[in-house]
Amino acid sequence: MLGPAQIEQLKRTNISVDGPKTQERVEALWKAASAEKKQAILDLAGVIAATVYRAYRTGSISIKLAISIAQTLNINPSYLTGEVDGPGEFSDGLLRELLLKHKYNRIVAEAGLKRSYKRHETAEEPADAPTETEVAEPEAKEASQPAPQAPVSAELTIEEIYVLLQRVMIKSKAGIPTAKDQLEQVKLILLS
Numbered sequence: 001m002l003g004p005a006q007i008e009q010l011k012r013t014n015i016s017v018d019g020p021k022t023q024e025r026v027e028a029l030w031k032a033a034s035a036e037k038k039q040a041i042l043d044l045a046g047v048i049a050a051t052v053y054r055a056y057r058t059g060s061i062s063i064k065l066a067i068s069i070a071q072t073l074n075i076n077p078s079y080l081t082g083e084v085d086g087p088g089e090f091s092d093g094l095l096r097e098l099l100l101k102h103k104y105n106r107i108v109a110e111a112g113l114k115r116s117y118k119r120h121e122t123a124e125e126p127a128d129a130p131t132e133t134e135v136a137e138p139e140a141k142e143a144s145q146p147a148p149q150a151p152v153s154a155e156l157t158i159e160e161i162y163v164l165l166q167r168v169m170i171k172s173k174a175g176i177p178t179a180k181d182q183l184e185q186v187k188l189i190l191l192s
Helices: 004-008 019-032 035-045 049-058 063-073 077-081 092-101 105-111 132-144 158-173 177-191
Strands: none
Touching (some): 004 063, 063 092
């Protein structure tokens, strides 16, 4: 979440993707909000009520107002700009995405907004799944083929590189042959 000092640094230019959606959503949310919530939005954004009325008359909304409304009413800020259809819930991950999209990297760093991570759920095996003996042959074929290479992104942060390195180390300790080779290659690169 951002405080008033950080929100004050945001521009007042229009970020709406779909004006008509912004109009109807801001109007509906504003009219449904309690007087305390309305005042909290105005105080956080550092604006007057006319700014909100202008947003739902014109369909233009600033990042400053979008974040203030989203934080206070606990909704996805992209819902206000017309980018998503469901109001969802406000989160630091969504806030981070919006700020980075509009080039507010410094504010993301100041606020310490981290990328949100989701756990991958493992699918349960269906009842008619093949037995181990039936699966053994395809696995042998897969083991002889090289593993697919993921595209290398120049935009990895130090934290992301560290997480990737930890994954390779854990796989190597678990005895996965390809991971052992990968870890040796990484060591050679780092020590050369």
